Amino acid sequence: NRWHRGLLETLIKSQRMLFNPHYGITGLFALPFYFVFELAGPLVELYGYLFFILASIFRIINYTYASLFFALAVAVGTMISLGSILLEELSPRRYPGIKDILELLPSCLLENIIYRQCLSFIRVKAFIDYLKGKKEWGKMEKKGF
Known part of the structure; x- marks a missing residue:
């Protein structure tokens, strides 16, 4: 959760820039x-x-609407992931063959069903750690290739 704590720390230090036209697009x-x-x-x-x-x-929940809402959220997330792959393919042609792109397609769906929820919990944990004052990054070891 170091990345999210770092993001939080950076955003808090940069909050005077928020909606400030002096800093332009940023x-x-x-x-x-x-x-x-x-x-x-x-x-x-x-x-x-x-x-x-x-x-x-x-x-107090209508499971039909809840299921449709979840399906819509997954579909939109999957379309965004597919769009990202398409944009990457159209610019520098990062993926050498169609096989590489086809291997990525299942991850577009899995990202929105499993990975996203896990990452959200990790980010919330990072937020809690930050509020508790946890500032250290932990021991980082260099590893070669």
Whole structure:
């Protein structure tokens, strides 16, 4: 969770740049994007999971709509991942053959079903660690190829 704690630390130190036209595109667009989507996004996602669990416990959820909403969220996330692969392929042709692209396709779906949820919990843990004052990065060992 070091990366997310570092992001949080950087954004807090740079908050005077937020929505400040003096800093151009960085202040008006880049930093607000990171605050909303990278920093607050995992918290909103966690609240969504907690709300779903509580709504299930108290039987105040329509599972048909919840399932459709989840399917739509996965579909949109998958389309974004596919679009990223397509853009990467159109620019410097990073993937040498069609086989390489086909191998990536399952990860576009799995990223939105398993990986995203795990990463959200790791990011929330990083947020909690930061609030507790955890500043050290831990021991980092160099490893060769």
